[in-house]
Amino acid sequence: MLPQDQSVAPAALPLRPPYLDPAAPLDTRVADLLSRMTPREKVGQLNQRMYGWDACRRTPDGDFELTEALYAETDRFEGLGALYGLMRADAWSGVDHPDGPGVEDSADLADLVQRHVRERSRLRIPALFVEEVPHGHMALDSTVLPVNLAVGATWDPGLYERAAAHAAAELRARGGHVALVSALDIARDPRWGRTEECFGEDPYLAARLTEALVRGMQGVGELFASDKAPVVLKHFAGQGATVGGRNSAESELGLRELHEIHLPAARAGVRAGAAAVMAAYNEVDGLPCSGNRALLTGLLRDRWGFQGLVMADGLAVDRLARITGDKVSAGALALDAGVDLSLWDEGFTHLEEAVERGLVSEAALDAAVARVLRLKFRLGLFERPYTHRVSVPEHAGRALSTDLARACVTLLHDTGGVLPLGPSVRSVAVLGPHAATTAHQLGDYTAPQRPGRGASVLDGLRRLAPPGTDVRHARGTALTGDERTGIPEAVAAAAASDLAVLVLGGSSARTPDTEFDANGAARTVVSEMTCGEGVDLAGLRLGEAQYALLDAVIATGTPTVVALIQGRPHAVPEAADRAAALLTAWYPGPWGGEAIAEVLLGLADPVGRLPVSVPRSAAQLPVHYNHKDIEYGTYVDADAGPLYSFGHGLSYTTxxxxxxxxxxxxxxxxxxxxxxxxxxxxxxxxxxxxxxxxxxxxxxxxxxxxxxxxxxxxxxxxxxxxxxxxxxxxxxxxxxxxxxxxxxxxxxxxxxxxxxxxxxxxxxxxxxxxxxxxxxx
Incomplete structure (x- = not known):
């Protein structure tokens, strides 16, 4: 027992219990601490109930104070196992400038919460601060990187490893500990709104980038350096192949398809030393992943030897009540299957009752607690519970984000021979709904950006074009809908120019009026959102007005370059057939517009290669290249092959x-x-x-x-x-x-x-x- 227990004379206690001895082996420390914990304290370590942004509020004088909600949560389990999203900022959390924590005060906020957690814990157990890091830390003023699909287009694990290392350093400098990063989903149906979170359609490419992610964020060795963060790889497994491309739907996968396509990236991540994986929403062979013991224990732990943490996705444990009948038994099913840490669920709060009722063994409870504690010891939180204050250069993050953006720009065709722009081009019309905005370059899971941060395609061309080049602009249309009133202005600008650059695409930008599900997925699509979690499409067409703008601009006779900014391979065969040149940059991040301008002007070579096959229409799906080697027939009414194949990309040379x-x-x-x-x-x-x-x-x-x-x-x-x-x-x-x-x-x-x-x-x-x-x- 510790000195806090007044029933034992302090003189009878050892000066330092083994779990507080940094020189003791990790297994010894974990076992010693576990032996001192009550069932209530153990259950508390497995719960991640709170939305982190509800744990604090900014006071009128600009400081942060803790909320009654946090007090209630820490009192409930005499501490806190983990806290999700303390620094998350977006439309769902409602956190924005100036009420949210920025670079200057995030560490102070994290330390304020950690101090409270340790004071409420009889054994002084620190909390894990778990943050979204899908393409950079999802917090105010953190570096935003291109989305995973754009990273896949770079085919450059080394560059991505450096970018991932920078993201981890930013996370730790602000007081975060654990990074949630999508890596394991394979894009087999581009109708799925989360296609942007995939590295591509191929398991080998995804595996190499997953290894790079783990190396970059975690480093090497059992203990984590102060600028490294344990990674939770999302999502395990098969979520990229849900029926109809619908989010969280069932995955009708045979075991061979699962093993050949959807597990290699996860296995590569485990071999690279990933600290944790997240169980996916979908089911595999009739059983949801978060309750699938064959997947989480039989395969992941027993066959692969994984010793890390398994986290459930948001509210996934409670969803199991649909098959167990109630949330108590749902929590027991998930724990027995191999889940160690829940996310916002009620089911895991009843684990003490579940053990008492014999629904799950005490040994399963202890094993899960041990894995949570071990991660805290590996992070050094018992010796250094508060933030290691370092400055991570902002310019380094911008440089890495721009390097990735430049590397993901993929030239699909240049039949008109118009690229790169030559000296004869003295006037350029930059047109389309993406031409002058950075908001739609960022992808889903992105924190609000400060005004003026980043560069659009128009910004890039105006800054980098040769002196004397006349760069005109007209928006033409919105991303969605069929409003065409702006097209005449765009046509006039194109007709008066030597070249038209038409920037089209989609958007995952959420707005405050977006309606959200309880887990943060978009429930109702609003504004111009056409991609992202919860935004699945039956077809792959852009907004109809964009096609009208494309037709009208090309009809002027001015050579037209189409640049696509998108989170999935949209079907734009009209651009392939009629534009002089076509390129895609996916969601290239804040400075992606500048990277596109560099490629257009020949200041950089287009080096991106497709991480997915590009279909002519949704009716062709699936069109991935690595299908079974069978004599597929064509369609009577359409070509069966992709418009552009996996791996395709042109250079300015041959x-x-x-x-x-x-x-x-x-x-x-x-x-x-x-x-x-x-x-x-x-x-x-x-x-x-x-x-x-x-x-x-x-x-x-x-x-x-x-x-x-x-x-x-x-x-x-x-x-x-x-x-x-x-x-x-x-x-x-x-x-x-x-x-x-x-x-x-x-x-x-x-x-x-x-x-x-x-x-x-x-x-x-x-x-x-x-x-x-x-x-x-």
């Missing part, structure tokens, strides 16, 4: 790829820049299985490497093979290198790989492979 060749345990290819400008190509390695124990996919990405070449330069690019790249999911659902024959294809995109000259290798089921001369190419 490249030639020689046939690949084996070299030891690697494959090499000579790549030559055959154009007149320096440029970067992404060398993509695909495999096509010929002889295999299970039915194969048409192609599978198994490696990639970027190479930057001067005009005329040739370089040999080496891509390693081996178990990690040649393995497949076998009939027993285990991943291993199985005997068979595969083709290795190297190309610039999935579509190009279909006709690339392959090298054929025979696998012996181990680490060895050969290139048999008698195998036809």
């Amino acid at each position: 490249f030639a790829y020689d046939p690949p060749r084996l070299s030891g345990q690697s494959v090499t290819v000579d790549v030559t820049n055959t154009g007149k400008r320096r440029g970067r190509t992404v060398v993509q390695l695909y495999i096509r299985r010929l002889v295999t124990p299970v039915w194969p996919r048409t192609l599978e990405l198994r490696g990639f490497r970027s190479v930057d070449l001067a005009p005329g330069e040739c370089r040999t690019v080496t891509l390693p093979l081996g178990a990690g790249r040649l393995a497949q999911v076998g009939a027993d659902l285990e991943t291993a290198v199985l005997p068979g024959t595969v083709e290795i294809r190297i190309a610039e995109s999935a579509r190009a790989a279909l006709t690339a000259v392959p090298v054929v290798v025979r696998l012996d089921g181990g680490q060895n492979f050969t290139a048999p001369a008698d195998t036809p190419l």
Whole structure:
């Protein structure tokens, strides 16, 4: 017992209990603290009930004070296990400038709350402060990065790792501890509003970026440095394949599809050392993920050896009452399945009763508490419960955000040969609903931005265009609806210019009049919101007025470049067919407009590559490249193939790829820049299985490497093979290198790989492979 218990003489107590000894092994500290806790205190560690913004309020003199709601919550369980969103700012939380915590006072607020939590805890157990970090910390004045889909378009794990490290440093400097980051969802249906939160449609690309995320945010080692943050990887598993692209719907996935497509990123994150994962909303084979013991314990813990924390998504535990009959048994089901920490649920508040009633074992309760405590020890919160005050340079965050934005801009076609803009272009009309705003470049889960922060496409062109260039502007239309009154002004500006830049797309910008579900998803779409959580589409069309604007501008005869800013691959075949050039930048962040301008002007090469296939219409779905290798027929009324394939992206130069060749345990290819400008190509390695124990996919990405070449330069690019790249999911659902024959294809995109000259290798089921001369190419 501790000195706080007056029934025991202080002289009889050890000076330092083992759990407070920083030199003691972590297991010893966890076990000692757990042995001292009451059932009520244990249950409190597993609850994350409060919305953090309800824990405090700003006083008239500008300071923060704690609320009665926080007092009640900490009294309820004699402390607090975790607090979600203390610094979250957005339309749902209602936090904005100037009432919310900014860079200058977030750490003071976090320390104020932490001091109160420790005072209310008999054992002085600190709280975890859990924050949303989907593409930068979702707090006022934090760096906003491009969304995950844009990160996927960079094909650059190294750059993303540096950006993730910066986001973690900002989070910790402001008093946050744990980062919730989407990484595991695979974009298999672009109608889903959360497509922007996916790295793309491919499990291999997503796995490499998930590893980069974990390395960047967490660093290495068991203990977290003061500028590193444990990551909660969202969402486990299969949420990117819900029926009809509808949020939180069921996922009709066979186990093979789950293992081949939706689990590799999670497994990569676990192997990289991810501290936690979040159970998804959807169900797998009839059982919701938050209550799915086969998934959370049988697979994640027993087979993969994961020892970290499992968090439920918001109110997901209470949803289990639909199948258990009440929230007490719902909490018991989730705990027994493997959930350690709830989010806003009532079910976990009744775990003491659930144990007493025999609905779940005390051992399961203790195991979950131990995992929560272990994370707190790994963060050093018992020795350093308050914020390590450091300054994280704002300019560094802006530079990284801009670098990512520049790297995600993807040139889809330039049939008119108008890019980059040449000296003959003396006047440019910058048109469209995205042309002069940064609000729609940011994506969902973004804090309010201060006026003037960021750069639109119009801003970028006006600042960077050669002196004397006349840059005109007309909005033309809104993002949504069919209002066309502004089109004549846009047409006049285009007709009077040498070139038109038409900036179209969608938006995930929430507004204060958005109606929200209890978990923060948009319930009713308002204003110009066309994407984001809760904003699912039956079709993939833009607002109809945007197509009318596109038709009218192109009809002027002025060469037109269409730039798409979007959170999903919208269907705009009209731009593909009729615009002189087409590019997409996804949601490129605050400074994305400047990055787009740099690419248009040739100050930067377009180096992005598609992380998803782009459909011609929603009627074609699915169009992902790695479907099963079956002779699919076409449609009678439409082409069945994508408009642009996964991996596609053009440069301002051209490249030639020689046939690949084996070299030891690697494959090499000579790549030559055959154009007149320096440029970067992404060398993509695909495999096509010929002889295999299970039915194969048409192609599978198994490696990639970027190479930057001067005009005329040739370089040999080496891509390693081996178990990690040649393995497949076998009939027993285990991943291993199985005997068979595969083709290795190297190309610039999935579509190009279909006709690339392959090298054929025979696998012996181990680490060895050969290139048999008698195998036809």
